[in-house]
Amino acid sequence: xxxxxxxxxxxxxxxxQSVAFWCNPISGHATLYWYxxxxxxxxxxxxxxxxxxxxxxxxxxxxxxxxxxLKGVDSTLKIQPAKLEDSAVYLCASSAGxxxxxxLFFGSGTQLSVL
Amino acid sequence: GESVGLHLPTLSVQEGDNSxxxxxYSNSASDYFIWYKQESGKGPQFIIDIRSNMDKRQxxxxxxxxxxxxxxxxLQIAATQPGDSAVxxxxxxxxxxxxxxxxxxxxxxxxx
Numbered sequence: 001x002x003x004x005x006x007x008x009x010x011x012x013x014x015x016x017q018s019v020a021f022w023c024n025p026i027s028g029h030a031t032l033y034w035y036x037x038x039x040x041x042x043x044x045x046x047x048x049x050x051x052x053x054x055x056x057x058x059x060x061x062x063x064x065x066x067x068x069x070l071k072g073v074d075s076t077l078k079i080q081p082a083k084l085e086d087s088a089v090y091l092c093a094s095s096a097g098x099x100x101x102x103x104l105f106f107g108s109g110t111q112l113s114v115l
Numbered sequence: 116g117e118s119v120g121l122h123l124p125t126l127s128v129q130e131g132d133n134s135x136x137x138x139x140y141s142n143s144a145s146d147y148f149i150w151y152k153q154e155s156g157k158g159p160q161f162i163i164d165i166r167s168n169m170d171k172r173q174x175x176x177x178x179x180x181x182x183x184x185x186x187x188x189x190l191q192i193a194a195t196q197p198g199d200s201a202v203x204x205x206x207x208x209x210x211x212x213x214x215x216x217x218x219x220x221x222x223x224x225x226x227x
Contacts, residue, residue: 004158031213040123042204042217043159056214091158095213102147102213104206106158 002026004107006092012113018080021110025073025094032069033104034077035091043091049075050097082114123202125222134192136221138205143186145207149215150179150190153202159217162190162203192223200225 005024013019025032030051035043046065048056051072060067064083069075079086089111093104128134140148146167151159165172165179165188172179178191188205205218 033215035217042220045214045216048214093158097213102208102215103149103161103164104159104215105161106151108156108158 004092004094004105006090006107006110008110009108010111010113012115013082014115015084016081018078019082019112020076020078021090021092021112023075023077023092023107025075025092026105029094029096029105030072031095031097032075033093033095034067034075035093037089037091037109039088046077079112082112084114087112087114123220123222125224127224127226128195129226130195130197132195134190134195134199134223136190136192136203136223138188138190138218138221140186140188140205140207140218141216142207142209143183145209147208148179148181148188149206149208150177150188151204151206151217152199153204153220155201159204195223195225197225197227199223 007022011019032049034046036046037043046060047067049069052069065079067077089109091106091109093106095104149164150162152162153159163174163177163179165181170181176193180189202220202222204220206215208215
């Protein structure tokens, strides 16, 4: 079974530039998550989708971050404009989203450096 | 709970010994708990999970204990191996839409 795919693997940009990350979840997984992981910390949830609808974006900085999940499959996360404090690993995860299917499967992440 | 600080707690264990990693969770309404292992440069990897109606669950070389009275979770690793060196996170699921929140993590160093 293919895992969660993310791209790019690394990205370096200057502050005030924009950047986008892509995620392809495990086939059939209804729930998709984007987490931000700052060095030395645990992952922090940014946004959670159930199919193509948002169920939680309470910690997403909406003035600069946006995310979409078209057709309930792939998702993109965008930052515009980027700030220095956005330097982190952006992790995408998916789960079946059912009782007994709550386990999250993670991709390898995109490491973002904002200079 | 939410992660704080830049310095992860570190546990150093001799190879072959047992490891115990502890976690205090934040929400008494959480009904499902997961332990993840994260190696450098990789995403978190599922180790073991437990529901709130259980107090112990065993896997291969790992055991998770849940104490709901004090909101405490622990991960026991038997006969720790060098390949177990990683950062370990506990996570809790809360709410009908399955919000999963991660703890601060513990770095496990296995001494050969």
